[in-house]
Amino acid sequence: MIIKEREKPFKLLAHEAAIRRVPKNHPKYPEIEKEYFRLHYGYLGEKAMDYFSSFLPHENYKILHGLRIPDTKGRYFQMDSLLITPTHCLILDSKYIKGKLEFDEDTGILIRHHEDSHQRVGDPLAQLARHKIQLSGLIDKLKLPSISIETQVVISHKSATLFKKSPTLLNKIVFHTNLPTRIQAIDHTQKTTRFSAKETNKLVKVLLNRHKDDSTFNLMVYYGLTPSDFIKGVICIKCSHAPMKKYYKKWTCVSCGHTELDPVSRTIKDYPLIGLGNTITNKQFREFVCIPSISIASKFLFTLNLPQKGTNKGRIYYLE
Ligand SMILES: [Zn+2]
Structure with a gap:
């Protein structure tokens, strides 16, 4: 069942307002517009991923979308989606990027290839590895039993293709249309029950209590604007x-x-x-x-x- 629905992030709402209120001929407009599109498409990808995760047998999963919580050292991290079951947790990271994509297995960097050039577009594998450590640290600190934490990069753009794919890599990455099948396959590899219903509820409650949207972002300060610019x-x-x-x-x-x-x-x-x-x-x-x-x-x-x-x-x- 969905415990936490996805909400439009504050930073995206702020950029939507800026697209309305910063004149198109303002020198900062192109930079704001570029970031707006990045956030907008990121959100579209997450929504597309949510659609396919809705095909899961929901009674088995507690699903939290867009959870932003502090780790044991107080550093906030955001998981696109977190699925909690009695046997394991699963963190999903959506990538809404079209084109020919390549994952560098050594560095975890995602590269998009154009005809004669290429562009680095994030490091989702490395990011998921960090999130796994951060979540595991929180679970430890709550004195809950240790539980397997699985991760998946979800490619949520229908015009994306993967190349140079190895079997190891294909275990870590899935196209959003295949997400329900992949989640069930992961489920079948996890046989040992780690969390009782009480322990699952404790984790869910703590995560929800600690969630905080990034509403400290100040667009005017971030882009060095003044009230008269709007x-x-x-x-x-x-x-x-x-x-x-x-x-x-x-x-x-x-x-x-x-x-x-x-x-x-x-x-x-x-x-x-x-x-x-x-x-x-x-x-x-x-x-x-x-x-x-x-x-x-x-x-x-x-x-x-x-x-x-x-x-x-x-x-x-x-x-x-
Ligand atoms: Zn009008």
């Missing part, structure tokens, strides 16, 4: 023009004529995502949403029903 106002979802203007009860795009009743709640979500802060004052709200009137801004802030502290000019609102 596009302000309500952005039209049809044509990306900003700011939309409020006429009577509706917001209207002056560029394409699209109208919307309540675009403010979606607009204000971008504020913490791009790194402007987790709290907002009336003044900051007016500047960001492009509303000149203090009283209209107050009404919007009231409608958003945000937790708040302070009074009058000193009032701050907390953004989730």
Whole structure:
């Protein structure tokens, strides 16, 4: 059964907001866009992998997607998926990369070949080996019985091909369409029950308690941007023009004529995502949403029903 569903990572949400709010002619835009695509396709690959893992007989597995936890030395590591059974654990690492792929068996590096060049695209085998040590350390520290930890790289792009493949390598790597069969094959090699139901539940509970999304990432600081670099106002979802203007009860795009009743709640979500802060004052709200009137801004802030502290000019609102 799925214990933890996959959620869109904070870093991806932040880059989606930046793609909306950093002007396309900004010198940092290409760098932001490149990272956005890397995160976006990584997430697509994980979702594709989830689809095939959903074919497993679920009662045998406790599945945790996108778990990010600290190891025994406090260093956070993220497993794309972790499957826990009474006999073994299995860590899956998704790679959504198309083209001709080669794994260097000595270094664990993944290389993508182009017609006349090649490009290093990560070291999933080495990364999985690290994650295995980190997870095993946690299990030890919890005084749980030692358990076999298996790992698999899952190639989740349908236009990927592998070459220079040895039998050893093929045991460590699987195409996502074959994932259920591979998981069952691993299952058949594991005969000894290590964890009781109570011990499995203890591990699951501890892992869930320690999970923390990477919401400390601050996009503005990371790319060396300032608040004035971002596009302000309500952005039209049809044509990306900003700011939309409020006429009577509706917001209207002056560029394409699209109208919307309540675009403010979606607009204000971008504020913490791009790194402007987790709290907002009336003044900051007016500047960001492009509303000149203090009283209209107050009404919007009231409608958003945000937790708040302070009074009058000193009032701050907390953004989730
Ligand atoms: Zn528009």
